Amino acid sequence: MRLVVDLTRCQGYAQCVFLAPEVFELHEDEALLYNPAVPDDQLERVRQAAAACPVQAILVGQEASVGAR
Numbered sequence: 838m839r840l841v842v843d844l845t846r847c848q849g850y851a852q853c854v855f856l857a858p859e860v861f862e863l864h865e866d867e868a869l870l871y872n873p874a875v876p877d878d879q880l881e882r883v884r885q886a887a888a889a890c891p892v893q894a895i896l897v898g899q900e901a902s903v904g905a906r
């Protein structure tokens with residue numbers, strides 16, 4: 838499943854890192870890194886992360902295709 842994070846929206850709240858640490862990683866300078874190709878066994882966690890993100894910066898699946906530039 839495809840994943841896109843809108844880094845212009847992301848405020849580094851790290852909710853996604855807590856919910857799906859195998860996909861999202863936050864570095865010391867608050868730059869968010871993520872795996873854009875979500876493994877199937879991480880999909881549910883990523884969906885939870887998308888729902889929990891305070892600024893709705895996480896787009897998965899169909900949303901990611903629409904949101905990608």
Ligand code: SF4
Nearest residue numbers: 847848850851853890
């Ligand atoms: S939860 Fe949202 S705002 Fe927070 S680090 Fe993840 S993508 Fe960024």
